[in-house]
Amino acid sequence: MMGELRELYQEVIFDHNRNPRNFRVMADANRRVEGFNPLCGDRLTLYLKVEDGTIKDASFQGQGCAISTASVSLMTELIKGQTEQEAEELFEVLHKIITSQDEAVNLEELGKLAVLAGVREYPARVKCATLAWHTLVAALKNDRDTVTTE
Amino acid sequence: MTSATQQAPMLSMYDTSYDVKRIRADFPILQETVRGKPLVYLDNAATAQKPNAVIDCISHFYRHDYANVHRGIHTLSERATAAYEGARAKVQRFINAASEKEIVFVRGTTEAINLVVRTYGQAVLKAGDEILITAMEHHSNIVPWQMLCRETGAVLKVAPINRKGELLLGDFEKLLSNRTALVAVAHMSNALGTINPVDEIIHLAHARAIPILLDGAQAIPHMPVDVQALDCDFYAFSGHKLYGPSGIGVLYAKSEHLEAMPPYQGGGDMIRRVTFEETEYNTVPFKFEAGTPNIADAVALGATVDYLNEIGMKAIAAHEHQLLQYATERAHEIAGLTLIGTAEHKGAILSFVLDRVHPHDIGTVLDHFGIAIRAGHHCAMPVMDFFGVPATARASFAMYNTFEEIDRLMEGIEQVIEVFG
Numbered sequence: 001m002m003g004e005l006r007e008l009y010q011e012v013i014f015d016h017n018r019n020p021r022n023f024r025v026m027a028d029a030n031r032r033v034e035g036f037n038p039l040c041g042d043r044l045t046l047y048l049k050v051e052d053g054t055i056k057d058a059s060f061q062g063q064g065c066a067i068s069t070a071s072v073s074l075m076t077e078l079i080k081g082q083t084e085q086e087a088e089e090l091f092e093v094l095h096k097i098i099t100s101q102d103e104a105v106n107l108e109e110l111g112k113l114a115v116l117a118g119v120r121e122y123p124a125r126v127k128c129a130t131l132a133w134h135t136l137v138a139a140l141k142n143d144r145d146t147v148t149t150e
Numbered sequence: 151m152t153s154a155t156q157q158a159p160m161l162s163m164y165d166t167s168y169d170v171k172r173i174r175a176d177f178p179i180l181q182e183t184v185r186g187k188p189l190v191y192l193d194n195a196a197t198a199q200k201p202n203a204v205i206d207c208i209s210h211f212y213r214h215d216y217a218n219v220h221r222g223i224h225t226l227s228e229r230a231t232a233a234y235e236g237a238r239a240k241v242q243r244f245i246n247a248a249s250e251k252e253i254v255f256v257r258g259t260t261e262a263i264n265l266v267v268r269t270y271g272q273a274v275l276k277a278g279d280e281i282l283i284t285a286m287e288h289h290s291n292i293v294p295w296q297m298l299c300r301e302t303g304a305v306l307k308v309a310p311i312n313r314k315g316e317l318l319l320g321d322f323e324k325l326l327s328n329r330t331a332l333v334a335v336a337h338m339s340n341a342l343g344t345i346n347p348v349d350e351i352i353h354l355a356h357a358r359a360i361p362i363l364l365d366g367a368q369a370i371p372h373m374p375v376d377v378q379a380l381d382c383d384f385y386a387f388s389g390h391k392l393y394g395p396s397g398i399g400v401l402y403a404k405s406e407h408l409e410a411m412p413p414y415q416g417g418g419d420m421i422r423r424v425t426f427e428e429t430e431y432n433t434v435p436f437k438f439e440a441g442t443p444n445i446a447d448a449v450a451l452g453a454t455v456d457y458l459n460e461i462g463m464k465a466i467a468a469h470e471h472q473l474l475q476y477a478t479e480r481a482h483e484i485a486g487l488t489l490i491g492t493a494e495h496k497g498a499i500l501s502f503v504l505d506r507v508h509p510h511d512i513g514t515v516l517d518h519f520g521i522a523i524r525a526g527h528h529c530a531m532p533v534m535d536f537f538g539v540p541a542t543a544r545a546s547f548a549m550y551n552t553f554e555e556i557d558r559l560m561e562g563i564e565q566v567i568e569v570f571g
């Protein structure tokens with residue numbers, strides 16, 4: 001597979017797509033929000049256990065493309081143990097990664113999420129990468145409705 | 151991957167006398183390269199590309215003949231009016247309507263259906279009445295009816311389909327009753343490719359004096375359509391899927407309906423005489439064309455029809471039928487590929503899913519090889535729900551596609567599987 005495509009579909013993405021982390025229903029979740037991408041019809045359900053402003057546990061269910069599955073899988077790994085504010089800041093980092101055309105953005109500083117950087121060459125796929133995160137923001141606001149990427 | 155030697159004998163079974171090379175030369179965009187590869191355009195069900203005849207017509211019209219229609223006595227206005235009304239006559243002949251008056255220019259299929267909903271539908275529908283559609287409709291033949299039902303207390307009924315994506319005609323018939331005010335059915339499904347048995351459907355509806363609307367958005371580019379032979383009451387289609395301009399489409403309706411229907415929008419051109427107390431409406435079809443219409447694109451739709459007549463819709467249908475047959479055979483050879491929509495009677499649409507690869511990823515990888523397909527729900531979410539998939543990948547073929555392009559599609563799909571396997 002050639003260059004640019006390899007940038008998008010990095011090994012880490014394939015790995016998370018094949019073996020999504022935290023892919024389960026959480027019986028004792030205290031936040032449960034559905035995310036919906038009307039563009040492609042993808043749906044995911046995000047489960048969180050939030051105690052004293054800290055995300056103790058995160059999991060998800062649903063079906064999506066490799067980019068959205070990898071994004072949500074990575075996200076559940078990264079936010080576990082974080083405060084709500086830290087998690088929201090992480091979304092800003094992701095946003096910077098996938099919308100920035102600035103070569104100067106230092107991917108290494110962006111940590112594990114840098115594997116999603118290839119998405120910026122594919123504007124049609126940005127919503128695949130952000131669905132999980134829009135859902136997270138809604139869950140942290142304790143918004144019970146279905147959220148969409150629109 | 152299938153080798154070239156295996157493909158050759160298969161291909162030789164097909165009649166290749168249709169001069170697809172000559173046709174391709176008429177479509178300048180087909181010379182484009184995408185990501186360094188020659189474009190393979192297989193998203194024709196979303197919209198078709200345009201031949202020089204259409205592109206040049208628009209340019210010529212704006213350069214030489216453009217003015218407003220139906221209102222000037224100067225030469226250009228007369229020329230523009232003649233071209234605009236000339237296009238109406240060409241469309242009339244193309245679908246064999248009984249009269250030019252039965253051709254209403256609109257923006258596209260969506261507006262044509264909404265026009266019927268807001269005029270005919272609003273006038274006749276009462277609480278408890280039923281509108282009957284099918285389970286394979288495009289959102290544009292669901293949502294406007296749903297909105298009207300909500301307002302009037304009428305009920306939207308949906309005739310079911312089987313796992314092949316075929317309408318269950320027996321169930322359809324059982325859903326017809328003396329409460330059914332109108333039947334609205336896709337002539338051909340955009341998500342599945344199914345061509346509905348419209349002759350039987352119309353016969354069943356008319357036997358109970360129920361009028362019928364056909365959504366012809368997908369059918370019109372793929373087969374000859376004769377609205378008098380069909381005897382449908384309404385037929386809606388878009389210019390842009392027929393190799394014509396976007397922003398122009400057609401509502402065909404029988405004169406008797408158009409005469410009885412209240413106007414759609416109010417404004418200029420749709421009136422005969424206006425005072426502040428009342429307005430006398432114009433004759434049909436002008437009663438339904440308020441304001442300055444999309445003049446140039448209507449004229450170019452006329453040029454589109456001329457172009458298609460030269461090649462012949464029967465020849466186009468025969469070529470596409472072979473493409474679909476070849477693509478279906480090739481698709482069957484690919485392990486892990488499932489076709490969604492396997493009706494006996496099908497138009498040139500290949501909707502499919504792959505094990506473990508989401509349609510969006512298929513779309514992105516194929517794009518990398520210069521192949522344009524559609525990945526998504528195709529504005530038919532209820533169809534996706536029925537087949538239990540969030541989306542499908544859809545390759546849709548047109549008059550200018552080739553067997554070689556289908557080979558490239560299949561090679562592309564093999565690559566997708568290799569990458570994600």
Ligand SMILES: Cc1ncc(COP(=O)(O)O)c(C=O)c1O
Nearest residue numbers: 258259260288290340367368388
């Ligand atoms: C079956 C069918 N009906 C209606 C439409 C809507 O057509 P338009 O968007 O041109 O109004 C489409 C287009 O996708 C279609 O495929």
